Amino acid sequence: METAPAKTLQKRQVLFLAILFLLWEAGSEEIRYSMPEETESGSFVANLAKDLGLRVGELATRGARIHYKGNKQLLQLDITTGNLLLYEKLDREVLCRATDPCILHFQLLLENPVQIIQADLQLTDINDHSPEFLEREMLLKIPESVQTGTVFPLKIAQDFDIGSNTVQNYTISPNSHFHVVTHHRGDGKKYPELVLDKALDREQQPELSLTLTALDGGAPPRSGATTVRIEVVDINDNAPEFLQSVYEVQIPENSPLNSLVVAVSARDLDAGTYGKVAYALFQGDEVTQPFVIDETTGEISLKRALDFEATRFYNVEIAATDGGGLSGKCTVAIEVVDVNDNAPELTMSRLISSIPENSPETVVAVFSVSDPDSGENGKMVSSIHNGLPFFLKPTFKNFYTLVTERPLDREERAEYNITITVTDMGTPRLKTEHNITVLVSDVNDNAPAFTQTSYTLWVRENNSPALHIGSVSATDSDAGANAQVTYSLLPPPDPLLPLASLVSINPDNGHLFALTSLDYEALRAFEFRVGATDRGSPALSSQALVRVLVADANDNAPFVLYPLQNASAPCTELVPRAAEPGYLVTKVVAVDGDAGQNAWLSYQLLKATEPGLFGVWAHNGEVRTARLLSERDAPKQRLVVLVKDNGEPPLSASVTLHVLLVDGFSQPYLPPPEAEAAAAAPADPLTVYLVVALASVSSLFLFSVLVFVAVRLCRRGGAGSAGRCPVPEGHFPGHLVDVSGTGTLSQSYQYEVCLTGGTGTGEFKCLKPILPTFPLQDTVREIKENPTLRNSFLFN
Numbered sequence: 001m002e003t004a005p006a007k008t009l010q011k012r013q014v015l016f017l018a019i020l021f022l023l024w025e026a027g028s029e030e031i032r033y034s035m036p037e038e039t040e041s042g043s044f045v046a047n048l049a050k051d052l053g054l055r056v057g058e059l060a061t062r063g064a065r066i067h068y069k070g071n072k073q074l075l076q077l078d079i080t081t082g083n084l085l086l087y088e089k090l091d092r093e094v095l096c097r098a099t100d101p102c103i104l105h106f107q108l109l110l111e112n113p114v115q116i117i118q119a120d121l122q123l124t125d126i127n128d129h130s131p132e133f134l135e136r137e138m139l140l141k142i143p144e145s146v147q148t149g150t151v152f153p154l155k156i157a158q159d160f161d162i163g164s165n166t167v168q169n170y171t172i173s174p175n176s177h178f179h180v181v182t183h184h185r186g187d188g189k190k191y192p193e194l195v196l197d198k199a200l201d202r203e204q205q206p207e208l209s210l211t212l213t214a215l216d217g218g219a220p221p222r223s224g225a226t227t228v229r230i231e232v233v234d235i236n237d238n239a240p241e242f243l244q245s246v247y248e249v250q251i252p253e254n255s256p257l258n259s260l261v262v263a264v265s266a267r268d269l270d271a272g273t274y275g276k277v278a279y280a281l282f283q284g285d286e287v288t289q290p291f292v293i294d295e296t297t298g299e300i301s302l303k304r305a306l307d308f309e310a311t312r313f314y315n316v317e318i319a320a321t322d323g324g325g326l327s328g329k330c331t332v333a334i335e336v337v338d339v340n341d342n343a344p345e346l347t348m349s350r351l352i353s354s355i356p357e358n359s360p361e362t363v364v365a366v367f368s369v370s371d372p373d374s375g376e377n378g379k380m381v382s383s384i385h386n387g388l389p390f391f392l393k394p395t396f397k398n399f400y401t402l403v404t405e406r407p408l409d410r411e412e413r414a415e416y417n418i419t420i421t422v423t424d425m426g427t428p429r430l431k432t433e434h435n436i437t438v439l440v441s442d443v444n445d446n447a448p449a450f451t452q453t454s455y456t457l458w459v460r461e462n463n464s465p466a467l468h469i470g471s472v473s474a475t476d477s478d479a480g481a482n483a484q485v486t487y488s489l490l491p492p493p494d495p496l497l498p499l500a501s502l503v504s505i506n507p508d509n510g511h512l513f514a515l516t517s518l519d520y521e522a523l524r525a526f527e528f529r530v531g532a533t534d535r536g537s538p539a540l541s542s543q544a545l546v547r548v549l550v551a552d553a554n555d556n557a558p559f560v561l562y563p564l565q566n567a568s569a570p571c572t573e574l575v576p577r578a579a580e581p582g583y584l585v586t587k588v589v590a591v592d593g594d595a596g597q598n599a600w601l602s603y604q605l606l607k608a609t610e611p612g613l614f615g616v617w618a619h620n621g622e623v624r625t626a627r628l629l630s631e632r633d634a635p636k637q638r639l640v641v642l643v644k645d646n647g648e649p650p651l652s653a654s655v656t657l658h659v660l661l662v663d664g665f666s667q668p669y670l671p672p673p674e675a676e677a678a679a680a681a682p683a684d685p686l687t688v689y690l691v692v693a694l695a696s697v698s699s700l701f702l703f704s705v706l707v708f709v710a711v712r713l714c715r716r717g718g719a720g721s722a723g724r725c726p727v728p729e730g731h732f733p734g735h736l737v738d739v740s741g742t743g744t745l746s747q748s749y750q751y752e753v754c755l756t757g758g759t760g761t762g763e764f765k766c767l768k769p770i771l772p773t774f775p776l777q778d779t780v781r782e783i784k785e786n787p788t789l790r791n792s793f794l795f796n
Contacts, residue, residue, distance in 0.1 A: 031119040033084075036126050037092035037102075042085055045075065045121065048108060049082025052117065056082045063111040067349050068104070069370060075106060075121070092123040093160040100125075100162045107368075107399070109349055114363055116396040127165040127218025131157040133226035134283060138212070140194070140228060141325025144202040145235040152194040153329055154180070155283060157214035157224050164217035172228070173211040180212065186331075187315055194228070202232040236324025238269040240277045247332040253308040254339045261291060264298040266320030266328055273323030282317035282329055291316055291334070300332060308338040309372040340377040340426025345370050346434045349399075354439040357410040364390065364438055365402040369422045377426035384420055390438075392420075402436075410440040411477045444482040444536025448474040450544040457512065460551040461520040469503070472510040472544055474532035482536035485510075490529040490543065499528050503548070512546070520552040521593050554647025556593035558601055560655045563588070572658045577629040585614065588621035588655055590643040600646035606654060607640035614659070616641055623657065635661045 033046050048064075049056050059079040066077050066084075076087045096102035101122055108117040133155065140152055159166040170192035172180040177198045182190050192212065208230040215223045242264060249262045268275045279298040281289060290304035291314070300316070314334040321327040350366040371378040382392055382400055389405045402418070416438045423431040450472060457470035476483040487510040492499045504513050510530070526548055533541040563571040563586070573586045592599040603621040608614060610633060615626040623639065637659040644652040 031117065032103075032122060033120070034122045034124060035086075035090075037090055037123045038126060038128055039086060039089065041088045045084040045086060047082050048077065048084050048119075052108075054082070056080070059110075061112070062115075063109075065109050067107045067109050067347075067368070069106075069347070074104065077108075090123055092125055092162075093129070095123065098162065107396075109366065111350065114350075114366060114395065114401060116366075116399050118397070125162045125165050127161055127216060127220075127222060129160040129165075130222035131159040131167045131214035131216055131224035133157045133212075133214070133224055135226060137227045137229055140230045141233050142196070142200060142230055143236045143324060143326070144200045144232050145237060146196055146200065148196050148199055150196045151181075152196070153282075153327075154192040154194055154212060154228065155226075156185075156189060156191045157226075159214070159216055159222075159224075161216065161218070166216055167214045168217040168221075169215045171213045171215065173213075175208065175210055177208065178210065178230075200232045206232050208232075231325070233325050236270060236274045236322065236326050238274070238322075239326035240266040240268040240320040240322050240328040242266040242318075242320060242328055242330035245330050247330060248335070249332065250335045250337050251302070251306065252337045252339050253306040254341055255302055255306065257302055257305065259302050261300040261302060261334060262332060264293075264300065264318050264320075264330060264332065266298070266330070268320075268322040268326070270322060270324065274326075276323045277320045278322075280319050280321070282319040289314070289316065293318060306336050308336045308374070309342065312336050338374045338377055340373055340424060340428065340430055342372045342377075343430040344380045344422040344424050344432045345372075346420065346422050346432055348434065348436075351436060353437065354441050355404070355408065356441045357443045358407045358445060359404070360407060362404045363401050364404065365436060366395075366399065367402075367420070367434075368397075368399045370398060371424050373424065373426060377424055379425040380422050381425070382420065382422050384418055388416060388418060390416070390418060408440045410442045410479065411446060414440050414479075416440070442479040442482050444478055444534060444538070444540060446477045446482075447540035447542045448476045448485045448532035448534055449542060450474045450532060452544065454545040454547065456547045456549065458549050458551050459514055459518060461518050461553045462555055463514055463517055465514065465516055467514045468511055469514050469548065470512050470546075472505075472512065472530050472532075472546065474510070474542065474544070476534050478534065478536065482534055484535045485532050486535065488531045488533065490531050492526075492528045497526055497528070499526075502526065503528070505530060518550050520550045520595065521556065523550060525549045552595040552598055554594055554598040554645065554649070554651060556598075557651035558590045558592045558643040558645055558653045560643060560653055561589045561591060562586075563655060563657060565655060572660050573623075574660050574662050575625070575629070577631075577633075577661050577663055579625050579629060581625055581627050583625040585623040585625065585659060586657065588616070588623065588641050588643065588657070590621065590653065590655075592645050594645065594647065598645055598647035602644050602646070604642050604644070605639060606642040607638075609634060609637045609639070613637065614639055629661060633661060637661065 031048075031051055035043075035045055048054075049059055059077070059082055064077060064079055066073075066075050068074055073087050074090065076085050077083075078085060090104075092102045095104065102125070104121045104123065106119055106121065108119055109115075110117070135155065138155055142152065154170070157167050157170075167190055168182075170180050170182050170190070172178060172194070177196065177200060178194050179197055181193050181195055183193060185191050192214075210228040210230065211225050212228050213223055213225045215221050243266070244264075247262055247264060251259075251261055264279065266277050266279070268277050278295045279293050280295055281291070281293055283289070290302060290306060291300050292303045293300045298318070298320075300318075313336070314332075316332040316334060318330050318332060319327050320329075346367055346369050348365060348367045350363075352362070352364050355362050355364065369380050369382055371380055380398070384390060384392060384402070389408060390402055391405050393401045393403050395401050402420070418436050418438060420434045420436070421431055422434075423429055451474070452472075455470065455472055459467070459469045463469075472487065474485050474487070476485055486507045487505050488507060489499060489503070489505050501515055502518075504515055505511070506513075510532075512530075528546055528548075529543050530546055531541050531543050533539050575583065575585050588603060590601055590603075592601060601621075602618050603616045604618060605614065605616045612626055613629075613633060614623055614637070616623050621641070621643070623641070639657040639659060640654055641657060642652055642654050644650050
């Protein structure tokens with residue numbers, strides 16, 4: 001059962017269609033042409049371009065074409081001239097049957113913009129059919145006692161023409177007993193009646209044979225004839241009479257076969273054979289009539305299915321004949337009642353299967369709907385499913401256009417399956433569905449999108465050239481060439497960065513390759529931007545940041561800064577024999593150009609003149625005495641210290657220390673073994689003089705510098721000077737050693753060596769760090785390659 005909202009919606013739809021039809025009727029004009037039937041195909045009908053006020057070329061540019069119900073082609077349009085021509089010879093009787101006037105409706109469809117123009121072609125009748133009787137012979141049995149002036153009905157002739165071209169008059173062959181009178185029937189047709197002029201005498205003439213001729217009104221007229229055979233019988237003075245002269249009845253078109261239509265009844269006052277009535281269809285056209293009558297009961301039943309859309313009315317004449325040959329006639333007017341037995345029909349006139357995305361309102365399809373039923377059964381409502389970006393727009397009578405509601409997005413949906421439903425208003429409702437598929441073609445409206453806004457790639461230094469170090473990836477939601485992404489390197493923000501010699505990118509898949517071997521100590525990290533461009537028109541692109549971090553490899557061995565290994569004379573450390581265990585002899589200072597654990601340094605005593613006398617602290621390289629010194633210990637000690645990093649595999653370096661054991665710093669300086677070997681050899685006198693002079697000048701300069709430094713340091717005074725070494729009045733050599741550490745050391749130290757001068761023992765008064773210096777990890781390479789810088793860095 002339909003709900004109240006549903007019924008309200010139906011009423012609104014019906015009202016909308018009625019208003020649309022009235023508006024069209026008020027605002028449009030139909031073009032009507034007229035042409036005789038049976039005109040040869042290809043004949044000229046009219047010039048549509050001239051009648052519509054259009055230029056001839058406009059028909060071609062606007063895609064003009066003729067549309068006829070059911071897409072049957074009756075006319076053809078020459079779009080080059082604008083002439084409307086007959087496609088085939090038209091037969092009015094075939095197309096319209098008895099309908100008058102015969103009007104063929106067709107539409108002129110124009111595109112760009114869409115316009116529909118209603119036009120009619122009226123086929124005028126020509127006299128191309130002759131009257132024709134269904135029977136070659138009519139038999140009349142007339143009693144001889146019939147009075148003059150008695151009328152005898154005759155069967156009519158059929159003529160498929162209409163108007164004046166149909167049957168207009170009937171004549172009978174000349175005779176002395178009868179003449180024919182022509183009468184008008186209710187449906188406009190004319191029928192003959194035979195009138196008795198002179199009494200019959202069976203004994204004189206038992207039978208007559210007359211010729212009945214039907215004439216139409218054509219020019220020239222056509223005719224048809226049949227024979228009327230009259231048998232004169234004995235007296236039967238009462239003819240059958242029907243209770244009604246006209247029976248009116250309605251029958252649904254879907255009535256089953258053999259169903260009763262109506263029962264007619266006639267009575268005859270005669271008795272016996274003359275009073276027995278037999279019923280029959282008067283015309284006897286069993287081929288065209290879908291009805292049959294029972295000759296005994298007068299019941300008319302259905303022998304063939306009815307079709308309201310083909311024939312809506314039937315006039316059936318029934319004759320009742322008694323045994324004496326007298327007959328009576330009545331008419332049964334049968335009206336076929338329409339039932340909703342025809343579903344609506346949809347005729348597609350124009351269809352676009354693919355439309356570009358982002359297009360404004362676009363006409364996708366043009367179609368017309370029809371229903372051969374009548375009344376409410378022929379009213380239709382067209383609709384599509386909700387939720388689709390399309391709507392139906394009524395344009396002209398039963399024509400609709402399917403239009404996009406908004407610009408479409410292919411990335412949201414690339415294909416639409418649209419079902420157009422046409423439903424009539426009959427009971428039960430019938431509907432027709434038509435499915436169309438609309439594809440949304442791609443437009444380059446989406447730029448490629450990287451999977452990440454930035455990428456971080458690691459590569460170990462000393463890599464092989466052309467090494468694949470990583471990939472970037474971008475996707476494009478478009479399709480086809482619009483989704484094909486090409487990758488490229490963008491110019492770096494730092495113009496000094498030689499990006500083109502460092503990395504390259506595969507334009508097809510975004511793989512990144514290192515073009516050269518990277519050095520962590522030279523370049524620890526760099527960044528650049530990559531672009532992704534699609535192949536659309538115009539092309540769209542996006543960017544992403546790539547940061548390349550170089551991982552350190554253990555490719556640098558430790559480098560010893562102190563003691564110097566390339567000096568002309570080896571460095572000798574002085575140790576008083578009175579030194580306590582743990583006395584700081586010196587500190588081996590080394591750096592490693594690597595980073596992380598590759599730069600963690602450890603120290604160990606590799607060789608010693610007297611094992612167990614000295615020890616090296618593993619983490620800071622400090623060389624200290626391990627026990628008390630004795631007189632038996634050799635005054636000259638040679639130590640080899642191994643410096644090793646924590647890399648894999650570990651790298652190492654060694655340094656040789658010369659230690660001189662003295663009783664006091666006033667004891668004459670003992671030359672190292674190399675110096676003794678050199679003194680043993682005879683020296684050139686000139687060389688000796690030069691060395692003495694140079695040594696004197698150097699000693700004087702060094703003494704002046706030491707005095708200046710000692711005075712400046714001791715003048716700082718106050719509490720801060722309590723922890724510092726006082727400078728005695730005596731002048732003693734001193735070393736200011738700047739030791740920078742990496743690896744395990746957290747900061748750099750500058751050591752001040754103060755020697756006491758009053759006791760003559762030459763022992764250390766203090767050894768302590770006084771000033772931190774800057775880290776050396778970033779300047780290892782410069783220090784290695786520049787001896788001047790290294791000496792300046794170590795000795796202030």
